[in-house]
Amino acid sequence: MIHSFLIISRRSKKCQGTDYLEQESLCGRPLGLQFCAATGDLYIADAYYGLLMVGPEGGLATQLATAADGQPFVLTNAVDVNQETGELA
Secondary structure, eight states: OOOOOEEOOTTTTTTSSTTGGGGHHHHOOEEEEEEETTTTEEEEEETTTEEEEEOTTOEEOEEEESEETTEEOSSOOOOOBOTTTOOBO
16 A cells, blocks of 8 residues: 655645635646656646656655646646556656
């Protein structure tokens, strides 16, 4: 069994409780998750922060990209990992 711990925002104290939706743009909104079995990395498509990754040890997510081909991501909601090559789509 694999366990992972995910923190998207350093502002995690503000991201708890009943007013979370009011803080959503600060806290993030992960809409898509994909696990890479070869590396143990968890990739996150976040509506506000773009593409992020948490390594197999857990912890704070690392922002990988907020744009592609010069176009900023808008409402990022999915990510796919090719399990044979590790490439992201």
